Amino acid sequence: MPKLLRPLDVYRHLPGTNCGECGEVNCMAFAAKLIERQKGIEDCKPLFKPEYKAKLEKLLEVLRPPVKEVTIGVGDRAITVGGKVCVYRHELTWYRPTALFFDVDDEMPEDEAIKKVKYVEDFELERIGVKLKLNGIAVRCVSGSPEKFAKRVAKITEVSNLPLILCSYDPNVMEEALIVVGSKKPLIYAATKDNWSEMIKLASKYNCPLALSAPGDLSMLKSLAATARKAGLDDLILDPGTFVEGDSFAETINMFTMLRREAIEKEDKDVGYPLMGVPAAVWLSPEGDEVATKMKECYVANALITRFADLLVMHTIDIWALLPILVWRQNVYTDPRVPLSVKAGLYEIGLVDEKTPIFVTGNSALTYFLVRGDVEKSGKGYLICVDTEGISVESSVAGRRFTADKVVEALKEAGIENKVKHRTIIIPGKAARISGELEDLLQGWKVFVGPKESSGIPDFIEKVWSKEVKFE
Numbered sequence: 001m002p003k004l005l006r007p008l009d010v011y012r013h014l015p016g017t018n019c020g021e022c023g024e025v026n027c028m029a030f031a032a033k034l035i036e037r038q039k040g041i042e043d044c045k046p047l048f049k050p051e052y053k054a055k056l057e058k059l060l061e062v063l064r065p066p067v068k069e070v071t072i073g074v075g076d077r078a079i080t081v082g083g084k085v086c087v088y089r090h091e092l093t094w095y096r097p098t099a100l101f102f103d104v105d106d107e108m109p110e111d112e113a114i115k116k117v118k119y120v121e122d123f124e125l126e127r128i129g130v131k132l133k134l135n136g137i138a139v140r141c142v143s144g145s146p147e148k149f150a151k152r153v154a155k156i157t158e159v160s161n162l163p164l165i166l167c168s169y170d171p172n173v174m175e176e177a178l179i180v181v182g183s184k185k186p187l188i189y190a191a192t193k194d195n196w197s198e199m200i201k202l203a204s205k206y207n208c209p210l211a212l213s214a215p216g217d218l219s220m221l222k223s224l225a226a227t228a229r230k231a232g233l234d235d236l237i238l239d240p241g242t243f244v245e246g247d248s249f250a251e252t253i254n255m256f257t258m259l260r261r262e263a264i265e266k267e268d269k270d271v272g273y274p275l276m277g278v279p280a281a282v283w284l285s286p287e288g289d290e291v292a293t294k295m296k297e298c299y300v301a302n303a304l305i306t307r308f309a310d311l312l313v314m315h316t317i318d319i320w321a322l323l324p325i326l327v328w329r330q331n332v333y334t335d336p337r338v339p340l341s342v343k344a345g346l347y348e349i350g351l352v353d354e355k356t357p358i359f360v361t362g363n364s365a366l367t368y369f370l371v372r373g374d375v376e377k378s379g380k381g382y383l384i385c386v387d388t389e390g391i392s393v394e395s396s397v398a399g400r401r402f403t404a405d406k407v408v409e410a411l412k413e414a415g416i417e418n419k420v421k422h423r424t425i426i427i428p429g430k431a432a433r434i435s436g437e438l439e440d441l442l443q444g445w446k447v448f449v450g451p452k453e454s455s456g457i458p459d460f461i462e463k464v465w466s467k468e469v470k471f472e
């Protein structure tokens, strides 16, 4: 396993002047932030002065992750994949979430293709305060015609800024499209054992990233990568093949795992590149009915996200199939060392007044967004989040992070007694065990134990709280 970088490894390649231009107190603090990716090299402006040229070069070398980062596209929708520094996410964290590309081809009706492209481009779903997006378009040449393919690619770039993958094994077809969109850095898919020489030349000529494909043959894949590297290419993506029939899927997972472990644990530079998978391959042999095939594409995608895929090419855009993929991707790429949390304190939901109920919960982001949504459904509410360090209510109660003392403190800090006429609070059903102690501490207040699941809040307000809390 490669040695994880320590701040000192990075510090020795920084200017060492502790000037503070990067916003940190000194170079050592900046080095620590650089390793955690909370800062970028570009934040240290002095490093780009001519006298530090050698240090900069060395630092770039030291910081290069075992799996290289490769950028596809230009502009604000460009996507960078790879950048992995550990095999298992609990060792550090996985950066650069798996990019999701969706296929269109040059034989489908133009309006259908454009509709799909726009859907992918405009898709946005907010979950736990994070906007989840789809990332790009894979344009497949089905016609075999260079002109037709180039025309379709041109039309897509006319209506969208999404990064593209150009899919054809024919170098003539590829070049015709590159003449049109080469400056937008599409991913060339793909160099194989039969066309590698021409595809490497095209990638060099147009300065575009290149995918290497050797389905089921890791030795060939490695050999293609070594050849491309010798030719001066370093923006490479590896496609070991996505086999989805029966036991062959286990072999696919096995290949992805071997490549990633070889890159990170053995530091084999020839395979130290992002991996791509093609869940859309399920459509080559559909599963009887369409829904079953879409479901299969969905679980193939999630298995590949778990097993190191940096980029996936998908076909299905149904929301029910995308949701589990997006949620899983978000979970896998969340830093496992830091629970997602929101700022502890008071949140006002809806048009609050002195007759508004007060809810108390923890500050786990998932809890916050669920409770907030259900309070909104009930009308309005004051929501006070106790600092539970991002841990869920149930675990916080067990771990003494959500205690009667902490709730009292949070209520005081929020100044809530001056905002309402009543003297009642609602705590989560999963914190029922602190209700007695809390009522003792909050002399004169009534503590309601709310539902165990926040979805019960609207009912609870209507059938319990509103009936028991009277205003003159």
Ligand code: SF4
Pocket (backbone or CB within 6 Å): 014, 015, 016, 017, 018, 019, 020, 021, 022, 023, 024, 025, 026, 027, 030, 031, 043, 044, 045, 046, 047
């Ligand atoms: S800007 Fe560079 S030289 Fe200045 S303190 Fe930060 S890391 Fe050190």
